[in-house]
Amino acid sequence: xxxxxxxxxxxxxxxxxxxxxxxxxxxxxxxxxxxxxxxxxxxxxxxxxxxxxxxxxxxxxxxxxxxxxxxxxxxxxxxxxxxxxxxxxxxxxxxxxxxxxxxxxxxxxxxxxx
Amino acid sequence: xxxxxxxxxxxxxxxxxxxxxxxxxxxxxxxxxxxxxxxxxxxxxxxxxxxxxxxxxxxxxxxxxxxxxxxxxxxxxxxxxxxxxxxxxxxxxxxxxxxxxxxxxxxxxxxxx
Numbered sequence: 001x002x003x004x005x006x007x008x009x010x011x012x013x014x015x016x017x018x019x020x021x022x023x024x025x026x027x028x029x030x031x032x033x034x035x036x037x038x039x040x041x042x043x044x045x046x047x048x049x050x051x052x053x054x055x056x057x058x059x060x061x062x063x064x065x066x067x068x069x070x071x072x073x074x075x076x077x078x079x080x081x082x083x084x085x086x087x088x089x090x091x092x093x094x095x096x097x098x099x100x101x102x103x104x105x106x107x108x109x110x111x112x113x114x
Numbered sequence: 115x116x117x118x119x120x121x122x123x124x125x126x127x128x129x130x131x132x133x134x135x136x137x138x139x140x141x142x143x144x145x146x147x148x149x150x151x152x153x154x155x156x157x158x159x160x161x162x163x164x165x166x167x168x169x170x171x172x173x174x175x176x177x178x179x180x181x182x183x184x185x186x187x188x189x190x191x192x193x194x195x196x197x198x199x200x201x202x203x204x205x206x207x208x209x210x211x212x213x214x215x216x217x218x219x220x221x222x223x224x225x226x227x
Contacts, residue, residue: 004156031213042219043157043202050212058214059207090156097213099145099206100164105156 002026004106006091012112013081021076021109023091029104031097032074033058034066036087037108043090049074050097081113118203118218126224130192135221137203138185144206146186147215148177151200160188193225 007022025032034046035058045058049068063085065077074093078085089109094101119138127133137146145164149157161170163179163186170177174197176189190197200222204215 033213033215035217040219043204043217045207045214045216048214056214059216092156094213099147099213099215100162101213102147102159102162103157103213103215105158107154108156 004091004093004104006089006106006109008109009107010110010112012114013078015082015113016080019078019081019111021078021089021091021111023074023076023106024072025074025091025093025104026072027093027095027104028071029093029095030071031094031101032068033092033094033103034064034074034076035090035092036060036085037090038087046076046089048097081111083113085111086113087111118205118216120201120203120218120221122221123219124222124224126226127193129194129225129227131225132189132191133193133223134187134189135201135223136185136187137218139205141184143179143183143186146179146183147204148186148188149202149204149217151202151220153199157200157202190223193223195225195227198223198225 004025033048047066091106092103148160151157166183168179174191200220202220204217207214
């Protein structure tokens with residue numbers, strides 16, 4: 001593995017179901033991020049983690065939760081999915097939590113909530 | 115909350131043409147990054163600019179940061195089909211210094227052979 005992996009690649013989910021999107025990085029980066037990308041709205045930050053054991057809310061956190069039990073993994077959970085959460089989800093990481101650092105993005109998860 | 119406005123929203127040109135895309139804000143940028151995203155992939159960083167008036171070059175791409183740090187431009191010389199993609203600018207949310215970024219909506223560039 002090199003970089004960031006996300007799973008699943010795509011998913012169709014019934015409304016009301018619980019879903020966890022997985023994100024793993026092998027670069028030993030301290031900071032990790034979850035974004036959603038919607039047509040006409042661009043990329044929006046959902047949650048972030050500056051270091052293992054800490055998390056913070058981004059621009060659109062409602063309906064999502066995250067955990068950061070270790071450096072490598074940063075799962076995103078939708079407790080009860082709704083159609084408005086249909087989107088493409090990107091996980092990213094950076095060496096440290098700095099705006100000067102490059103954020104490395106995963107390939108994305110395309111989620112459809114019906 | 116700082117908003118980033120990118121223009122144009124769409125741009126379709128022929129191979130060999132030059133083009134410029136813009137990223138503007140009503141607030142001062144503490145720093146600004148440009149990313150390029152190809153279809154079906156995540157964004158990839160092109161450049162980070164910090165100092166007002168700064169100019170950075172990356173092969174055929176020239177990035178300028180406005181003197182007042184409220185605008186930035188990306189100029190591509192002799193565009194090639196491989197330049198096709200979505201160009202995004204990003205800046206720290208609330209003018210901070212951490213990686214908590216806000217992104218513009220992007221300029222979708224199509225370069226036809």
